Each structure stands twice: as C-alpha cells, then as structure tokens.
Amino acid sequence: MHEPVTFHFDVDGENFSSAGEASVIIKKKLRQLGFSPDIIRRVSIAMYEGEINMVIHANGGAADVTVMDEYIEIVLSDKGPGIPDVELAMREGFSTARENIRALGFGAGMGLPNMKKYTDYMKIDTEVGVGTKITMRVNTTG
Amino acid sequence: MKNYQHSVSLDVAKCKGCTTCLRRCPTEAIRIRDGHAVIHSERCIDCGECIRQCSYKAKKATHDGLDKLNNFRYRIALPAPALYGQFDNMDNIGYIIAGLHAMGFDKVYEVARAAEMVSAYTRMYLRRKDIKKPVISSACPVITRMISMNFPFLCDNIIPLLPPIEVAADLARKEAMAEHPELASEDIGVFFISPCPAKVSYVKNGFAGEKNNVDHVLSVRDVYFVLIEKMKQIEEPAESTEAGMIGIGWASCGGEASAVFNEHYLAADGIENCIRVLEQIDNENIPTLDYVELNACSGGCVGGVMTVANPYIAQARLQSLKRYLPVSPNSPVKDEIPESAFAEGMVQYNPYNLLSDDRMEAMRMMADIENICTELPGLDCGSCGAPTCMAFAEDIVKGETNADECVVNMRMLFHDFLEKRRNGNSGDAVPLEKWMRMRKDTENAEGKTDGGNV
Numbered sequence: 001m002h003e004p005v006t007f008h009f010d011v012d013g014e015n016f017s018s019a020g021e022a023s024v025i026i027k028k029k030l031r032q033l034g035f036s037p038d039i040i041r042r043v044s045i046a047m048y049e050g051e052i053n054m055v056i057h058a059n060g061g062a063a064d065v066t067v068m069d070e071y072i073e074i075v076l077s078d079k080g081p082g083i084p085d086v087e088l089a090m091r092e093g094f095s096t097a098r099e100n101i102r103a104l105g106f107g108a109g110m111g112l113p114n115m116k117k118y119t120d121y122m123k124i125d126t127e128v129g130v131g132t133k134i135t136m137r138v139n140t141t142g
Numbered sequence: 143m144k145n146y147q148h149s150v151s152l153d154v155a156k157c158k159g160c161t162t163c164l165r166r167c168p169t170e171a172i173r174i175r176d177g178h179a180v181i182h183s184e185r186c187i188d189c190g191e192c193i194r195q196c197s198y199k200a201k202k203a204t205h206d207g208l209d210k211l212n213n214f215r216y217r218i219a220l221p222a223p224a225l226y227g228q229f230d231n232m233d234n235i236g237y238i239i240a241g242l243h244a245m246g247f248d249k250v251y252e253v254a255r256a257a258e259m260v261s262a263y264t265r266m267y268l269r270r271k272d273i274k275k276p277v278i279s280s281a282c283p284v285i286t287r288m289i290s291m292n293f294p295f296l297c298d299n300i301i302p303l304l305p306p307i308e309v310a311a312d313l314a315r316k317e318a319m320a321e322h323p324e325l326a327s328e329d330i331g332v333f334f335i336s337p338c339p340a341k342v343s344y345v346k347n348g349f350a351g352e353k354n355n356v357d358h359v360l361s362v363r364d365v366y367f368v369l370i371e372k373m374k375q376i377e378e379p380a381e382s383t384e385a386g387m388i389g390i391g392w393a394s395c396g397g398e399a400s401a402v403f404n405e406h407y408l409a410a411d412g413i414e415n416c417i418r419v420l421e422q423i424d425n426e427n428i429p430t431l432d433y434v435e436l437n438a439c440s441g442g443c444v445g446g447v448m449t450v451a452n453p454y455i456a457q458a459r460l461q462s463l464k465r466y467l468p469v470s471p472n473s474p475v476k477d478e479i480p481e482s483a484f485a486e487g488m489v490q491y492n493p494y495n496l497l498s499d500d501r502m503e504a505m506r507m508m509a510d511i512e513n514i515c516t517e518l519p520g521l522d523c524g525s526c527g528a529p530t531c532m533a534f535a536e537d538i539v540k541g542e543t544n545a546d547e548c549v550v551n552m553r554m555l556f557h558d559f560l561e562k563r564r565n566g567n568s569g570d571a572v573p574l575e576k577w578m579r580m581r582k583d584t585e586n587a588e589g590k591t592d593g594g595n596v
Contacts, residue, residue, distance in 0.1 A: 003505070003506075003509060004505075005505050005508045005509045005512065006512075007512070020421070020422075020425065020427070023425065024421055027424075028495075029508065031292075031493055031495065031496070032495055032496060032497045032504065032508065032536075033497065033501065033504045033505065033508060034493075034496050034497070034498070034499065034501060034504055037294035037295060037491060040294075041294075041295055041424070044424070044425065045425055045426060048425045048427065052427075067505065067508075114426075
C-alpha cells in the first residue's frame, strides 16, 4: 500500500471550448504513471463526459481524481440543479440539454450511460436544488 | 524508438537560450540548458514548429544537399506538389519538370501522381465494412508519430497504406529499371524534394521500420534557387504535368480529404488544432466521420518550413495551376499500387515520458511533482528552462534540474533577504551566497521528512 496521488480540477462552467481539458491532463498523468491504454481511455472518457455534463447542466464544478492501489476514483461534484429522476437520466438518449447546447453537438443523452459503461463502479448522489456528486471507479488490477 | 533520427538540429552558436521555441513546442520536447536549447529526442515529433518560431535562425532542418546527385549514375526527382506553388507568374508545371531535367535529373516522377493513386485506393478502402472509422490519413509523418506516442486507440484508425512519397518512389524506381535494364539498383538515386523536415526523418527512419525507396531528401528551398535559374532559360517546355487536380490538391489542407468524394470528412491544419481533433476523436466526441486529414503545418504541406513562399499564396497559385487540369488522370485500381506500400499495423503505440517502470516509484514521483508545482508561481514563463511550471516540477523530480532555477521564487527570496537586512537583522546578516546555501540545506533536510506528505 502506498500513498494515493490526487488531482484536483475546477471545471469552468462559462467556457464550452475548454470543457474536457481536465480529462486531457488526466490522460497525460496516467500515461506518465504507466497505466495501460485501456484504463487510460476508460478514465478519460468517463471524466470527459462528466466534465461536459457539469458545464451543460451545473455551471461547472469540481473534478477530483485519486489514483489508488486497486482503482482510480473520479469524483465529480457540482452545485447544479440536481437530477430529479436518476433512473430516467441513465437511459440512453434521454437528455434535458437545451436546444442551443445540442446544436453544439452535446446533449445527446449518452453522458451518464457512457460514464456507467466505461467504469467499474458508479454512484450518483443528487439532491434537487442542491447539487450532484458522482463517484466512479475504474479498477486497475485484475 | 531510442535510435530515432531527427531532422531538426540546433546551431548552438546562434541560440541565445530565449524561450520562444520552448513554449511553442507541442510535445514539450525542448529545454534550455547551459544557455541554449536542447531537444529531447524521444519526445520530438519533427513538426518543425521550433524552426518556424526561432528568432535567431538557430534551429535548422537537416536534409541532404544537392551534391548528393553526384553519387548516382541515374537520378530521379520526386517533386512534392507543394513545390509547384512556389513560383510566381508560372502557368505551366511543365517548366518545373523541364527545369528539374536541366538540373541534372534523368527522370521526374511527380508525387502528385502517386497521391491520386492513394486517393483512389482510399475511396475503395472507405467502402469496406470491416474497418475502424474515422480512417485517418497516413500522409503527414508528424501526425502518425504523434498518434504513436499519445493515442494508442487511434493507431489502427490510420489507413494501412504508406504515403504517396513511398508509392511514388517505388513506382519511379521500377519504371527506371524497366526503361534502363543496364542500370543496377544502386546506380539509381531517388530524391524527394520535400517541403518539411518530418519527411526527412521519415526517410531516415523508415515508416514501418523498414528501409524505404527514397535515397535522399532535398529541401524545396535548396532546389528552388537552382531550379528557378534553369526555368528562366526554358522557352517552351516539352514536358507537361501528368498529375491532375486531385494530386496537386494534396499540397494544401483539405485537398486530400475532399478527394475521398464523401461529405463525411474532416481536414485540419496546424499541429495544435490537429492535437485537439485527435483528443476529441479519442473521447468519441465527434460527428459521424469517415475520413480525417490532419496536417501538422498550417495550410497543409505548402506550410512546411523548408518552403520559400507564404503557404496561402502558394495555395492560391496552385488553385489557378490546377484549374484546367483533368480531375485525376492517375486513378488505378489497388493492384497498381505496389504491394510493399501496404502495411497493416504500421503505427504502433510507443508511450513516452514514463516517470518510472515501477508503479510505486512513479506514484511517489507524481506526488512530488504535484507538491512542487503548488510552490511554483504558475507563470509558465520558461525562464527556468522548462516550458511550464508543471514541466519544471517534473524535471526537478527526475533530477534533471533543481528548484533554484525558478527566477520568480529566487527573486522573492532575494527580496526577503534584503528586507531582513534593512530591518536591522543585520547583526546576524550573512552574505547572500552563504544564506542561499543555508536555505538549501534546510530545504533538503525538510524534503526528507516531506516525501510522503500528499
């Protein structure tokens, strides 16, 4: 067992063109740590989708990535509107993104399903009007 | 990958150690050490950005000289289509071909012809159902190297066909051998006239690690000055181009992609833009795309650092040059492209910048890097010799430099020191140098206990 390494990112809600920057940095960090391409890709896609979600729905938030012995944990937390019906939100193609955001190619309703698909564990803590915290893990052993 | 030979070199005498190239290098391959730039070979992708940016002309593209023509009995020129856009008031590519003959080339094989064959093959390839999309062009060696280092999942998106230069070299050599049975293979010299240093590296290192058919790479610039004199003496050229609109279109961004005759394509130019596109493809955040053309140079190949003309002016000239040419006179079916030009799995993932082979050690180093970074000013000024504060922190942890190189932090320490003296602590005031040494000693002692504190 050794000390986990943590990375913290503030995800700027104002700026669409910079959305996804944190996942690019994480990709580089995980490469430097020598993780396999498959693990890097899964973490980076899950994180990218999460970042985009926070920009679209919650005016930004924070992303914390912790590299531990057995898994990489991604925690995305925001003070956005919360998700009223998590089960519905998890459905592929379901989206509450506004038309102007869809016009940018986002909001296809694949964000949460992709996050689930690419990670080994995902937990959503959300409260309407308070915010959302999503915890995801990608196993690095076995 | 260790022995990869680059084609960007530095004239140490001219380099002032300024930070221009340092900060523009897309792979953070440059450091300033001992007052001049140093290129980290394993990170360099030969994009030529540092050559383009250098204020003191200290960065050079290495390529072969025209004297190499003397080494062969029979010389073949492979002009890149970008060469055609270099000349003002020239309305017939025949002048270039005749001029190349006058320069001493026995045969001219236009790379634009091979480009049309590659386009024709690409159109067929895109119709296959068993391929990974979007298909990425193999033409720009900077891009393929970038992918091999950073994008493991995109390696097999690259079309398994070598770039037009390789197809042209192979076909030209075979033609020459057939026309001149008296020649041995070593009598024939194949010279690519290149707009960029990346093609020089490509030839030096081979593409799929195999020896290729080009013997030497000349720069468009070197050829230009000799060629223009020869062209002036030509009244009416007997030769004319055998390429068409598509082949010549490959010289600028979008030409190659539009030749797939399919609206689902993307063409990007400029290395930073290309990297961003690759990141988005990697994250699956792209519209439905069949084909992706990426050019490391702005404007496409006409933007190469070994050219003479402004890339956009060259592009404008090419537009009028190709206007009345046939669309694609060289569009054979697959079997006319030499078998050797097909290479499945030619781009392999080659990660770089690994902190350590041992994960534990890498984690420890990463934690140190993050810690050190919080102590740095975050100005990314480059004065320490690293492109960013983060890169500087990495260098410190790797033992390549030390924290005192940060001029901003040093200035604050110096300020502190002066402050202390002024406030009458001068009783125990020590000379600055000694004070710094003392500080360093305390820091080192602290560092030992600080190690695991994340």
